[in-house]
Amino acid sequence: MFPTQLDSPLAWEIAKAIVDGFNRHYHLFRTESARAQHRFETADWHGQQRAQRERIEFYDLRVNECVRRLEKQYQAGDLAMGIWHQVKLHFLGMLVNHRQPELAESFFNSVTTKILHRSYFHNDFIFVRPGISTEYMEVEDENERPTYRAFYPKLATMADTVREVVESFGLHCGFEDLARDCRRVADAMLWQLANIKLRPNFQIQVLATLFYRNKGAYLVGKLINGFVEIPFALPILHRTPGVLYIDAALFGEEDLLILFSFSRAYFLVDMEIPSGYVQFLRSLMPRKPRAELYNALGLAKQGKTLFYRDFLWHLRHSTDKFRIAPGIKGMVMLVFDLPSFPFVFKLIKDYYPPQKDTTRELIRSKYLLVKHHDRVGRMADTLEFSEVAFPRERFEDELIAEIQKFAPSLLEISDRDGDGRTEVIIKHLYIERRMVPLNIYLQEAFDAGDDNPSAAAQMQHAVVEYGNAIKDLVAANIFPGDMLWKNFGVTRHGKVVFYDYDEIEYITDCNFRKVPKPRNEEEEMSGEVWYKVGPTDVFPETFGPFLLGNPRVRDIFMQHHGDLLDPKFWQDHQTRIKGGEVMDVFPYDPARRFGMAQAASAHSAEVDADDDAPSDPVDAGSVSETEPSE
Numbered sequence: 287m288f289p290t291q292l293d294s295p296l297a298w299e300i301a302k303a304i305v306d307g308f309n310r311h312y313h314l315f316r317t318e319s320a321r322a323q324h325r326f327e328t329a330d331w332h333g334q335q336r337a338q339r340e341r342i343e344f345y346d347l348r349v350n351e352c353v354r355r356l357e358k359q360y361q362a363g364d365l366a367m368g369i370w371h372q373v374k375l376h377f378l379g380m381l382v383n384h385r386q387p388e389l390a391e392s393f394f395n396s397v398t399t400k401i402l403h404r405s406y407f408h409n410d411f412i413f414v415r416p417g418i419s420t421e422y423m424e425v426e427d428e429n430e431r432p433t434y435r436a437f438y439p440k441l442a443t444m445a446d447t448v449r450e451v452v453e454s455f456g457l458h459c460g461f462e463d464l465a466r467d468c469r470r471v472a473d474a475m476l477w478q479l480a481n482i483k484l485r486p487n488f489q490i491q492v493l494a495t496l497f498y499r500n501k502g503a504y505l506v507g508k509l510i511n512g513f514v515e516i517p518f519a520l521p522i523l524h525r526t527p528g529v530l531y532i533d534a535a536l537f538g539e540e541d542l543l544i545l546f547s548f549s550r551a552y553f554l555v556d557m558e559i560p561s562g563y564v565q566f567l568r569s570l571m572p573r574k575p576r577a578e579l580y581n582a583l584g585l586a587k588q589g590k591t592l593f594y595r596d597f598l599w600h601l602r603h604s605t606d607k608f609r610i611a612p613g614i615k616g617m618v619m620l621v622f623d624l625p626s627f628p629f630v631f632k633l634i635k636d637y638y639p640p641q642k643d644t645t646r647e648l649i650r651s652k653y654l655l656v657k658h659h660d661r662v663g664r665m666a667d668t669l670e671f672s673e674v675a676f677p678r679e680r681f682e683d684e685l686i687a688e689i690q691k692f693a694p695s696l697l698e699i700s701d702r703d704g705d706g707r708t709e710v711i712i713k714h715l716y717i718e719r720r721m722v723p724l725n726i727y728l729q730e731a732f733d734a735g736d737d738n739p740s741a742a743a744q745m746q747h748a749v750v751e752y753g754n755a756i757k758d759l760v761a762a763n764i765f766p767g768d769m770l771w772k773n774f775g776v777t778r779h780g781k782v783v784f785y786d787y788d789e790i791e792y793i794t795d796c797n798f799r800k801v802p803k804p805r806n807e808e809e810e811m812s813g814e815v816w817y818k819v820g821p822t823d824v825f826p827e828t829f830g831p832f833l834l835g836n837p838r839v840r841d842i843f844m845q846h847h848g849d850l851l852d853p854k855f856w857q858d859h860q861t862r863i864k865g866g867e868v869m870d871v872f873p874y875d876p877a878r879r880f881g882m883a884q885a886a887s888a889h890s891a892e893v894d895a896d897d898d899a900p901s902d903p904v905d906a907g908s909v910s911e912t913e914p915s916e
């Protein structure tokens with residue numbers, strides 16, 4: 287029932303405390319994001335990566351702080367329902383002119399669901415649906431930069447306009463040759479517009495602030511002409527510390543999707559109105575869910591809120607059933623999916639076979655490690671959920687039996703809300719993008735037969751990309767641990783991405799060794815491992831027998847990635863990482879780089895080949911071909 291009067295001063299105070307808690311959070315989040323520019327300008331790459339990692343923690347710290355305050359100051363856990371009803375309404379009122387209302391509403395949910403009983407988890411008390419619209423929201427002060435700006439170029443002076451755009455960001459570093467870079471960008475834009483008649487609305491729109499990640503800054507915008515809109519992004523890099531250049535011009539939805547991929551670290555972007563950024567980005571990538579755009583901007587809780595809303599919406603509009611995920615079952619993870627929904631749900635099992643010497647806590651710590659680490663386009667991001675309720679009738683019985691057998695501690699089947707509907711409640715799970723498991727992808731190629739050219743190409747692609755993925759992970763200081771094919775998946779863009787994190791280690795924590803020479807015939811003939819193996823020892827020469835049973839796979843692998851079987855490859859990377867080098871792994875095909883021929887010869891020590899080539903993934907460069915940039 288809607289209250290006839292908002293008459294509780296206590297409710298007002300609680301709402302105000304939550305708004306204050308959120309404002310403090312967003313101020314800190316934004317300040318850290320804004321500092322990215324200075325770290326970029328001073329080439330402080332370790333600082334940039336540290337900030338990317340540490341910023342992820344901010345949200346939970348502020349939520350817990352706010353919960354403590356509400357409990358201490360207002361005994362929030364003991365308040366009557368009527369008061370909580372008013373809290374939401376006061377809170378809504380306080381957001382009327384707020385610039386991040388959707389984030390504040392999620393913060394409200396995070397705080398209140400820690401205090402309230404489940405029976406309050408509906409739209410009267412929390413924001414199951416958004417309360418405040420974010421449409422047409424913009425800064426009002428003339429001195430503040432709007433979310434995006436428009437520039438009106440003429441064909442003949444396109445390069446001058448590009449220069450105006452680049453200079454408008456006020457970077458405190460000089461460019462190696464800005465005139466050259468702007469000419470290159472202008473030429474690339476004109477090429478995109480070739481054969482298109484210019485219309486009166488011809489313009490360039492750019493988002494107000496740059497996107498920072500690792501060693502790059504990205505200028506993001508779109509060309510508009512008539513009804514045609516062409517998204518673009520310009521990666522700005524350091525040639526030498528403090529000397530900038532524009533490395534490429536990326537165009538079109540596909541390029542942008544790769545840049546904003548779920549398998550990369552989150553961007554640092556200084557945003558007054560994040561919903562405006564999301565709306566603009568959505569116009570560049572209409573197929574990318576808003577949840578993933580918020581994630582890419584580092585606003586992971588908002589991403590999670592929207593994901594969950596999308597999920598409930600999908601459930602409401604589908605009828606298929608959750609089932610055990612196709613592929614080889616995991617030893618530590620129980621994985622299920624809903625065929626009509628492009629994600630998988632992963633539970634940590636209650637017990638594991640003896641070869642998996644691990645614990646639930648250890649596995650969770652590995653998943654957390656991946657969340658905080660630069661995923662370099664090679665590790666899927668995961669969303670972590672607790673107490674997720676699914677309708678029982680949407681589960682196949684076989685899946686229920688599987689959960690009962692392997693993860694009973696995580697399962698409750700009941701009508702917890704008392705609404706007459708039986709639910710499957712999973713106490714803890716991870717959700718990640720569904721991919722085609724690499725073993726299935728390879729098997730399809732085997733099944734199609736040797737003489738099928740597209741199957742041969744598929745196999746070649748899978749094996750080369752698999753090695754590229756491992757090399758990118760190595761560059762980012764990640765040893766996947768379990769490198770079997772089944773632990774990698776193939777994305778829509780044909781990229782190979784790792785998803786099995788329970789045995790992941792830092793490269794710098796491993797001891798890469800050569801297999802010792804047998805000292806006698808008995809050792810030589812032994813089918814067992816006769817030498818002593820320490821807990822962190824890894825023997826790259828022994829990978830072959832597990833991975834390369836198929837002779838055709840072996841040939842391709844040895845041709846492209848034979849170095850992975852040599853301990854020296856791993857040791858060299860270890861030395862490089864320990865020496866403080868930060869590799870570039872940029873999200874575009876090296877062939878897209880401007881002046882690649884000159885750059886390759888003159889600057890091979892500064893630039894990196896990339897991993898992500900949708901047009902021709904097989905030949906995509908990998909870190910193995912790259913040079914450290916510092």
Ligand SMILES: Nc1ncnc2c1ncn2[C@@H]1O[C@H](COP(=O)(O)OP(=O)(O)OP(=O)(O)O)[C@@H](O)[C@H]1O
Pocket residue numbers: 611612613614615616617618619620621630632666718719720721722723768772773775785786787788
């Ligand atoms: N993102 C995904 N997309 C598609 N299938 C997936 C995904 N994640 C997992 N799977 C499927 O579930 C299986 C088990 O997942 P995962 O490898 O994470 O479990 P695990 O228990 O850690 O495995 P292992 O036994 O190798 O340690 C995979 O082999 C694959 O078939």
